[in-house]
Amino acid sequence: MSAISSAARTVLVTGADQRLGFATARRLIADGATVIAHVGQQDHADETMQLLTAGAQPGRVRMIHADFAHLAEVDELGRTLATDLTRLDALINTASIPAPEGRTITGDGHELTFQVDYLAPQRLTVALVPALAAARGRVVNVTSKLHRTGNIDYTDLDRNRGIYTAHAIYSQAKLALTMFGRSLAESGPEEITAVSVHPADFEIDLPQLLSHRGAPLDAAAAVVADLADLAVPVVNGGYYEGTESAKAAALVRNSRARARLAAWTIQLAAAA
Numbered sequence: 001m002s003a004i005s006s007a008a009r010t011v012l013v014t015g016a017d018q019r020l021g022f023a024t025a026r027r028l029i030a031d032g033a034t035v036i037a038h039v040g041q042q043d044h045a046d047e048t049m050q051l052l053t054a055g056a057q058p059g060r061v062r063m064i065h066a067d068f069a070h071l072a073e074v075d076e077l078g079r080t081l082a083t084d085l086t087r088l089d090a091l092i093n094t095a096s097i098p099a100p101e102g103r104t105i106t107g108d109g110h111e112l113t114f115q116v117d118y119l120a121p122q123r124l125t126v127a128l129v130p131a132l133a134a135a136r137g138r139v140v141n142v143t144s145k146l147h148r149t150g151n152i153d154y155t156d157l158d159r160n161r162g163i164y165t166a167h168a169i170y171s172q173a174k175l176a177l178t179m180f181g182r183s184l185a186e187s188g189p190e191e192i193t194a195v196s197v198h199p200a201d202f203e204i205d206l207p208q209l210l211s212h213r214g215a216p217l218d219a220a221a222a223v224v225a226d227l228a229d230l231a232v233p234v235v236n237g238g239y240y241e242g243t244e245s246a247k248a249a250a251l252v253r254n255s256r257a258r259a260r261l262a263a264w265t266i267q268l269a270a271a272a
Contacts, residue, residue: 012038015095021095024225026052039063042065068095069112069115077124088135097113099113105158114158121141123269132189133189139181140197140224141196144170146167193236195235
């Protein structure tokens with residue numbers, strides 16, 4: 001792993017081997033930040049590192065790996081980073097997958113999309129709370145406006161019994177992530193700010209939506225990078241569509257619903 005420069009703010013971007021994550025990491029490097037670039041697939045690491053470091057100052061990029069489909073890898077990464085980092089200026093959770101057409105269960109026993117898009121980033125974020133608090137840092141969760149169509153069914157979160165549709169499971173995962181962001185802002189350390197963002201008028205994870213072809217990826221990356229800048233004022237716990245503050249789903253604004261999700265997630269982590 002490359003040594004991290006101490007001269008610039010340090011930002012961790014998950015999913016740097018995916019379209020939005022890569023574009024966001026590249027934007028941050030161009031702006032002078034030191035970037036810890038997470039990749040989900042080890043065989044993408046060398047290529048991603050080469051592309052991100054082209055023209056960058058030495059020590060400005062560090063590559064890390066964890067497959068979010070394996071929670072043990074996520075937990076190990078969280079422990080490693082928590083030990084290595086005394087401070088972290090921002091964490092940008094862009095790592096995400098579209099829901100597969102058919103129900104897929106991970107080795108951890110969870111529906112794949114729910115694990116990758118919610119459980120994994122939630123666990124990594126919690127592990128990094130001390131480093132974020134030390135820097136009075138910020139968490140940016142990349143969500144989707146489709147979270148408004150989601151529902152949290154605590155009796156069947158992995159959709160083992162109910163009817164499975166890719167749209168429903170994706171929306172549920174993004175809803176849970178958006179709820180977590182609001183809870184972190186309200187119940188986490190006061191030094192941390194957290195926001196959720198649908199970065200542009202397109203679904204980064206749903207390219208099958210033909211009407212959204214040709215979406216402005218660089219513009220979306222700029223929105224995400226700007227929200228992670230501590231100099232940019234934000235509504236703590238807020239939900240953004242692009243650069244504009246927007247109204248989140250009712251469950252995001254419901255403190256009892258968020259507390260129930262948090263309790264379920266804590267119970268799950270304790271049982272692991």
